[in-house]
Amino acid sequence: MTGVWIDSTHADDVRRARLYGGDLYISSASRAGRALIEHARAMIEEAFAPHDPETAQYHMAVGDYAALLGRLKPAFIHHPRCKELLRAVIEEHGADPEKTYFDVPKLRSSTSDGYLTTGIALAFPPHRDTWYSAPQAQINFWTPVYDITADNGMSFWPGYIDKPVANNSGTYNYYQWNKTRANTAAMIGDANTRIAPGATEPLPKEDLRFVTGCGGFTIFAAAQLHASLANTSGKTRFSIDFRVVNVDDLVAGLGAPNVDVKCTGTALRDFMRATDQARLPEDLIRRYDSGEVGDGVLVYEPAG
Ligand SMILES: [Fe+2]
Numbered sequence: 001m002t003g004v005w006i007d008s009t010h011a012d013d014v015r016r017a018r019l020y021g022g023d024l025y026i027s028s029a030s031r032a033g034r035a036l037i038e039h040a041r042a043m044i045e046e047a048f049a050p051h052d053p054e055t056a057q058y059h060m061a062v063g064d065y066a067a068l069l070g071r072l073k074p075a076f077i078h079h080p081r082c083k084e085l086l087r088a089v090i091e092e093h094g095a096d097p098e099k100t101y102f103d104v105p106k107l108r109s110s111t112s113d114g115y116l117t118t119g120i121a122l123a124f125p126p127h128r129d130t131w132y133s134a135p136q137a138q139i140n141f142w143t144p145v146y147d148i149t150a151d152n153g154m155s156f157w158p159g160y161i162d163k164p165v166a167n168n169s170g171t172y173n174y175y176q177w178n179k180t181r182a183n184t185a186a187m188i189g190d191a192n193t194r195i196a197p198g199a200t201e202p203l204p205k206e207d208l209r210f211v212t213g214c215g216g217f218t219i220f221a222a223a224q225l226h227a228s229l230a231n232t233s234g235k236t237r238f239s240i241d242f243r244v245v246n247v248d249d250l251v252a253g254l255g256a257p258n259v260d261v262k263c264t265g266t267a268l269r270d271f272m273r274a275t276d277q278a279r280l281p282e283d284l285i286r287r288y289d290s291g292e293v294g295d296g297v298l299v300y301e302p303a304g
Pocket residue numbers: 124127128129226
């Protein structure tokens with residue numbers, strides 16, 4: 001049985017334990033959540049002007065559209081204001097910023113009706129983030145930037161939290177991905193140029209979808225099986241997500257059960273403490289690392 005907790009008052013350690021067990025948490029728009037959305041909208045609307053960002057796909061050549069996203073997304077992801085807002089969101093959700101480490105927030109887009117579904121705007125197949133080298137203790141926060149419908153948000157299959165799913169995560173090494181990701185912006189033509197682990201067995205048609213408000217968050221374990229829906233709403237969906245880990249859980253070895261992860265490497269070096277952006281201790285990271293670096297890159301540093 002999966003619990004879906006709406007505006008829960010659980011303490012953060014109780015919430016983390018339930019998330020690792022497969023529960024989901026939904027929160028209504030908070031002050032900092034709204035501020036994050038306003039910041040994102042201002043950047044998106046400036047980039048797409050004079051078009052409405054939700055319908056710009058009908059007025060732009062696909063190459064120009066991909067190039068625009070290739071500029072907009074890194075500008076948002078690395079904007080210093082985002083780090084302040086993430087800390088505020090974490091605190092509003094009752095997590096201790098001294099113990100909580102986050103990764104930079106990702107701005108995602110999902111165009112309607114297959115206009116742009118690869119490279120910079122890849123529609124991710126059903127997956128766990130732990131198939132992409134996320135630690136078992138990672139927790140994800142997700143919010144839409146503009147109102148969503150049941151057709152353009154996300155799908156969840158919570159029953160699989162402790163049930164293995166056939167997948168091709170064995171093809172994924174985080175450090176090899178870091179090596180190639182700088183070129184992602186240019187990838188618009190070939191879906192195979194971006195390695196995206198996914199389920200290789202059919203999943204039940206019945207999925208779980210939450211139609212949530214902008215600036216409110218869907219909070220779920222990185223091990224939760226989920227997908228972005230193939231968007232048929234007629235509008236481009238923009239969303240923000242970020243990941244957190246609690247350092248005490250990493251030290252104690254807590255997290256969601258690992259039932260089918262085959263990827264190598266770890267994304268833990270990307271995480272920063274919410275208070276001062278300090279990195280996690282390397283000896284702690286090494287406990288979670290397969291050690292297979294090869295000619296890969298440990299930490300991706302974006303150019304410019
Ligand atoms: Fe994901």
